[in-house]
Amino acid sequence: xxxxxxxxxxxxxxxxxxxxxxxxxxxxxxxxxxxxxxxxxxxxxxxxxxxxxxxxxxxxxxxxxxxxxxxxxxxxxxxxxxxxxxxxxxxxxxxxxxxxxxxxxxxxxxxxxxxxxxxxxxxxxxxxxx
Amino acid sequence: xxxxxxxxxxxxxxxxxxxxxxxxxxxxxxxxxxxxxxxxxxxxxxxxxxxxxxxxxxxxxxxxxxxxxxxxxxxxxxxxxxxxxxxxxxxxxxxxxxxxxxxxx
Amino acid sequence: xxxxxxxxxxxxxxxxxxxxxxxxxxxxxxxxxxxxxxxxxxxxxxxxxxxxxxxxxxxxxxxxxxxxxxxxxxxxxxxxxxxxxxxxxxxxxxxxxxxxxxxxxxxxxxxxxxxxxxxx
Numbered sequence: 521x522x523x524x525x526x527x528x529x530x531x532x533x534x535x536x537x538x539x540x541x542x543x544x545x546x547x548x549x550x551x552x553x554x555x556x557x558x559x560x561x562x563x564x565x566x567x568x569x570x571x572x573x574x575x576x577x578x579x580x581x582x583x584x585x586x587x588x589x590x591x592x593x594x595x596x597x598x599x600x601x602x603x604x605x606x607x608x609x610x611x612x613x614x615x616x617x618x619x620x621x622x623x624x625x626x627x628x629x630x631x632x633x634x635x636x637x638x639x640x641x642x643x644x645x646x647x648x649x650x
Numbered sequence: 651x652x653x654x655x656x657x658x659x660x661x662x663x664x665x666x667x668x669x670x671x672x673x674x675x676x677x678x679x680x681x682x683x684x685x686x687x688x689x690x691x692x693x694x695x696x697x698x699x700x701x702x703x704x705x706x707x708x709x710x711x712x713x714x715x716x717x718x719x720x721x722x723x724x725x726x727x728x729x730x731x732x733x734x735x736x737x738x739x740x741x742x743x744x745x746x747x748x749x750x751x752x753x754x755x
Numbered sequence: 756x757x758x759x760x761x762x763x764x765x766x767x768x769x770x771x772x773x774x775x776x777x778x779x780x781x782x783x784x785x786x787x788x789x790x791x792x793x794x795x796x797x798x799x800x801x802x803x804x805x806x807x808x809x810x811x812x813x814x815x816x817x818x819x820x821x822x823x824x825x826x827x828x829x830x831x832x833x834x835x836x837x838x839x840x841x842x843x844x845x846x847x848x849x850x851x852x853x854x855x856x857x858x859x860x861x862x863x864x865x866x867x868x869x870x871x872x873x874x875x
Contacts, residue, residue: 522746529773529774535657535687535688536657536687539657539687542718543738543741543742545738546738546739546741546742547742549739550739552746560777561774561776561777562773631784632780633787635781635784636761636781636784636788636790637788639761639785639790639870639871640759640788643746644745644746644750644751645750645751645871646745646751647751647873647874649754649774649874650755650773651867652866652867664766664798668766668797671859672859672862672863672866673863674859675858675860675862675863675864676863676864676866676867679867750869750870750871750872752866752874753874754766754874755774755875
């Protein structure tokens, strides 16, 4: 069994995000472990709970949430990337006096150090570039 | 022992070309290439990408193509035979078989 | 725990990609975690270092400004691809810092030695 950190740089509209999701599913199915999912740059849009895509399109953020909750995964959203793009949890929404919070359940906001920690702690780090 | 992960078509990005120019100098690394997303177009047989395919062949580097992305793009019939096809389970296994994975975009 | 050997390669031009911002952030964070860091500018990536960048008229952030601060964070393994400078008629004197140059074969060697590569 190997442990992986997957780094998602692309929004749910990019194939890169969906490749990362498919890879995550395949590695869990093969009995390997996800040490951390790290959502960086436009990848933070995968953690948005406000997205409402047309019915004939996959709702990738919702699929991530299901996977994260099913396997109890550590899913970290980069705080700098998230704030810049308007993805906030309750605490940040209050702190910046924003109308609402929109971080999906299952995701947490933290720093870039969590990515470097992933490099240090896991057997493999895979970058899914947009 | 690096798995080089390429995700752009050679028509849009220098990723595959740059990767190969580094691999040319990498004498005994036993590295491999995996083409995913738009990079699967680089595997089109009798295409203008023949020079890249020849280079891969001359360097004797194993080159894999992700099945799901190849099927999505309708390429199952016209791929160069010297490349091998893997699915996501194979992608996971390759990422373990090699020491590290380097993504080129 | 022995530090990891992290290599960051910058191949894309400075103002075309969101990844330019990621580069410096990752390098500085990894340095703060006391990992062994190497940064290589390859291909069009060398244009990040061009000292004549002037962002005043554009409203964008001048990407080259933050690069010399790498030395303050003890990131001293900064290199540029030798041929990439030549192909663009540039010399190290045209750059905001004076990194050593590496040939493609030295870059190949550096990639092989790294535990993890970020290629932007």
